[in-house]
Amino acid sequence: MKSKTIPAMLLATSMVSGAALATKTDDATDSNVRFNYEQIENVNIFYREVGSKNAPTILMLHGYAASSYMWRDVIDALSDDYHVIALDLPAFGFTESPAREDYEYTFANLANTVDKFIKQKGINSFAIAVHDYGAPIGWRLALKNPGKVTAIISQNGNAYEDGLADGWGPIKKYWQNPSTENRDALSDFPTPASIKWQYVEGVRDLTKVSPDGYTLEGLQVSKPGMADIQLDLLLDYKSNVEQYPQYQAYFRKYQPPLLAVWGKNDPFFSPEGAQAWKRDISNAEIHFFDTGHFALETHQSEIIPVIKDFLQRNLK
Incomplete structure (x- = not known):
C-alpha cells in the first residue's frame, strides 16, 4: 500500500466514526455538545446540540457573517440547565446548502426551512437567541x-x-434600485476583508478578537457562487424592514420576556434599535457593551452572566 493513501483512509475512518458517534449520542442528556445534521428537503442542516431534552429549549440563530460557532461560549455556559440547539443557516457554516438555482435564498424561505427543522425535531416550545x-x-x-x-x-x-x-446607506440604495451597478457597488461586502472589518470595527481592544471566526467565515464566503447568494440575501433584507410593523405588533400583543445585549459601537445596528423595544415591551431588559457587532467575541464574560440570570428568571 502506498503511503499517500493512508491520510485518505484515516479521514474516511474518522468520518465514519464521527457519524456513528453522532447517531449513538443523539439521545444523550449530558452536557457534552453533539454535532449532527438534519435533512430538511434539499438542505442538510448542521447543528450543535447540548443538554437534556426535558429541559427548556433555546434555539440559537446566528447572523452574517457567522455560524453556530459564534454561540460556542454561551452553549457551554448553558449546557447544564437547558436544551440548546444552535444551527447553521442555509449558505452558512457547515450546513450543506443547494446551489442558488435550486433554493430560494430569501429570509422567508430560510425561516421556512428553520420552521420545518423545529417541527422535524419535535420541538414544541423554545426561547430564541x-x-x-x-x-x-x-x-x-x-x-x-x-x-x-x-x-x-x-x-x-x-x-x-x-x-x-x-x-446601511449603500445597501438601502441597492434596495431602492437593484441595478447591476448598485449590486456591483456592494461586491466587496461578501469578501474576507469585509468580514474581518465587521468583527473588529468598534472594538476597543483588538487582542480580544480571535481570528477563528472571521477566518472561517472568510473561507465560507470565498466558495464558488457564495458571493452572489449573499448579495441576494442582502437585497432581500428589505423584506425584513417592510415587516418590522408586524414584528412590533407581535411584541406588543404577546409581551415575550426580552433581553437585548448590544455592542453599542455596531456600524450596522445602533443602540436606538435596542432601546426601541421599550415602546412595545415595557419590561424589556436592555444592556449595552463597549464593543462592536460581534459582542460575544469580546465581552462573553460580561454578557453570559446577564443571559443566565435572564433565563433563570423567565424560563421555568
Missing part, C-alpha cells in the same frame, strides 16, 4: 409560532428602523 440575520428569521418564526416562543435574547439583532445605522 438571535444575532443579525438570525433576528428576522427568529421574528418570522415567532409570527408562525407565537404560542411556542418562551423568551427572546437579541445580541445586535434588530426589529426597528431606529436601529438601522449609517452602514
